Amino acid sequence: MRFDLDQVETAVAYKLLAATVMPRPIAWVVTKGGEGINAAPYSFFNVMGSAPPTVAIGLLRDPDRGFKDTAQNILDTGEFVINLVPERLVEQMNTTAINAPRGTDELALAGLKTLPSQYIAPPRIARSPVAFECRSMSNVVTDPQQTVVIGQVLAVHIEDKFILDVDKAYIDTPKLDLVARSYGSEYVRSQDTFSLERPFWTDVKAP
Numbered sequence: 001m002r003f004d005l006d007q008v009e010t011a012v013a014y015k016l017l018a019a020t021v022m023p024r025p026i027a028w029v030v031t032k033g034g035e036g037i038n039a040a041p042y043s044f045f046n047v048m049g050s051a052p053p054t055v056a057i058g059l060l061r062d063p064d065r066g067f068k069d070t071a072q073n074i075l076d077t078g079e080f081v082i083n084l085v086p087e088r089l090v091e092q093m094n095t096t097a098i099n100a101p102r103g104t105d106e107l108a109l110a111g112l113k114t115l116p117s118q119y120i121a122p123p124r125i126a127r128s129p130v131a132f133e134c135r136s137m138s139n140v141v142t143d144p145q146q147t148v149v150i151g152q153v154l155a156v157h158i159e160d161k162f163i164l165d166v167d168k169a170y171i172d173t174p175k176l177d178l179v180a181r182s183y184g185s186e187y188v189r190s191q192d193t194f195s196l197e198r199p200f201w202t203d204v205k206a207p
Contacts, residue, residue: 010145018043023180023188027057028083028093030114031073032122035103037114039096039125040070041085043181053153055082055134061145069102074149078136079120083128086177087189119154129176131157 005013018024027045031038044058059071067075074080085093096106107114107125114123117133124131134151141147164170174191182188 018181019183022182023190024182025178025180026085026093027055028085028096028125028128029057029070029074030081030083030107030122030125031070031077031079033069033073033076035069037105037107037123038069038073039106039110039112040068041093041097045082048150052137054137055132055151055153057082057149057151059147059149061147063145065099069104071147073122074136075139075147077121079122080134080136080151081117081120081122081124082132082134083125084130084176085179086129087179088177089125089127090179090187115157117155124157129159129162130178133157 003012003016005016008016024043025045027042029040029042042057042059044060046056048054048056057074059067059074061067061071066072070080092110092112095110098104098106098109100106100109113126115126116123120133120135124133132153133155134153136149137152138150139147140150158171162172162175164172174193176190178190179187180190
């Protein structure tokens with residue numbers, strides 16, 4: 001069956017994309033604005049390149065409430081920290097997704113402490129094993145209700161116990177125990193993996 005997305009409601013398009021594009025990494029974003037610190041998880045997120053190191057986050061605007069504080073702070077200040085989510089922090093992450101009134105400190109609500117960033121004003125979540133300090137490079141407005149933020153990663157904080165070799169940047173990725181979004185309200189773990197060797201053209205024999 002084919003779905004022509006210019007002929008369906010926005011909610012239907014969202015369901016089709018969210019139900020099929022999975023797993024999606026979670027950007028647990030911390031920002032700082034005029035009303036203080038805010039945090040919220042975003043699953044329309046991924047890394048986009050390494051020269052320069054860039055990430056992209058899709059910000060969706062509620063038709064009635066507008067952008068959440070976290071999203072609005074990104075657009076206003078251009079500064080944000082992306083924290084990655086280990087399984088041990090999923091309950092706290094879920095707490096910060098609450099539809100709280102404007103100005104609410106979701107990190108305080110979730111009982112989470114922060115550490116200062118090196119280059120930007122927003123802090124990072126102390127218990128997150130990986131955090132990216134980011135500054136916006138450009139905002140792509142694809143609709144009044146939707147903006148894609150492309151940010152440059154200025155610094156990566158990784159908890160020492162997960163670093164295998166500093167010089168070679170070897171990370172013990174399985175032990176990070178990160179989670180991702182799946183369809184609906186489901187999440188997936190990152191422990192079920194398998195390996196494939198990438199083919200090289202020089203090894204392919206002519207028929």
